[in-house]
Ligand SMILES: O=C(O)c1ccc[n+]([C@@H]2O[C@H](COP(=O)([O-])O)[C@@H](O)[C@H]2O)c1
């Protein structure tokens with residue numbers, strides 16, 4: 001079997017391995033929740049999250065103490081078109097910052113008891129550092145306004161790196177995942193993916209990313225329009241879209257989501273780029289949808305519409321637009337709170353509190 005075919009087979013195997021959501025466990029969690037000393041439903045999304053976690057893991061009190069944020073990094077040839085407020089070299093510099101523990105995601109991960117796993121899946125320059133997972137599928141993507149960003153083989157390689165990273169971490173006991181990414185130019189690739197897969201116009205999917213000017217924003221829209229015109233990605237073929245107008249770190253995250261779901265692990269989805277990867281994952285493997293938890297609404301212009309498209313109802317609105325997995329890791333605290341409530345609250349019976357009249 002040639003290599004791309006073998007990779008496609010491996011991807012299909014991971015997709016097939018995704019267990020269905022355990023509705024009975026979720027129902028047991030809701031029943032328990034209704035016995036706790038509060039009006040039914042009054043803890044809102046915290047209650048729903050506890051039920052969702054039970055349905056994912058099959059357990060009412062899953063042990064989610066080992067957790068990781070997987071930060072996939074890659075560069076984008078489309079940076080040549082002047083679509084970011086920062087130079088491409090910042091991708092590499094920020095990867096080193098992650099590895100030295102100084103980025104926002106490192107701080108938030110420490111506070112939430114999570115490890116940061118940084119994967120070079122497509123940085124354009126040589127990169128070696130203790131702790132880095134080096135799995136380059138591509139040395140930066142090609143400029144998508146001139147042709148496909150990646151070949152199908154490169155895309156599958158990045159995707160499988162994501163699946164394998166999730167599996168390796170799950171084998172070590174990691175039970176809770178967050179998606180993170182670093183890639184100057186990747187809000188352009190994400191906008192192109194979202195437009196290609198949903199039919200939303202670039203006006204609705206292109207935003208300011210790291211903070212581009214009004215003039216830059218217009219140029220960025222034109223760049224996305226041109227990339228879609230030059231490549232005509234097939235909206236019914238998520239792999240075609242991912243390879244032609246995507247990025248290695250986005251493909252890697254798509255794989256992480258599929259890999260985590262195939263191990264029944266909850267995966268918290270970060271901002272715009274992560275949610276674009278989640279859209280690709282949902283189109284490739286609809287069974288992974290119930291394992292996703294929406295974290296926050298990013299300030300990136302297209303994020304609310306993208307979340308609606310996926311049916312994800314995010315937990316936080318903090319006006320963030322950093323990426324790296326920062327919003328997702330913050331939500332680990334909320335998941336802990338949801339499980340603590342389930343495990344530690346008194347019931348109406350145990351506390352001698354009268355139940356509702358209806
Ligand atoms: O997560 C988000 O919603 C988000 C929104 C805007 C920017 N970012 C981050 O900023 C970088 C991409 O921005 P840009 O302008 O270079 O396309 C990339 O490293 C992302 O992690 C992230």
Ligand SMILES: Cc1cc2nc[nH]c2cc1C
Pocket residue numbers: 086090094181182183210322323324
């Ligand atoms: C400094 C910096 C940090 C980031 N983290 C994620 N994307 C980023 C973009 C920039 C520019």
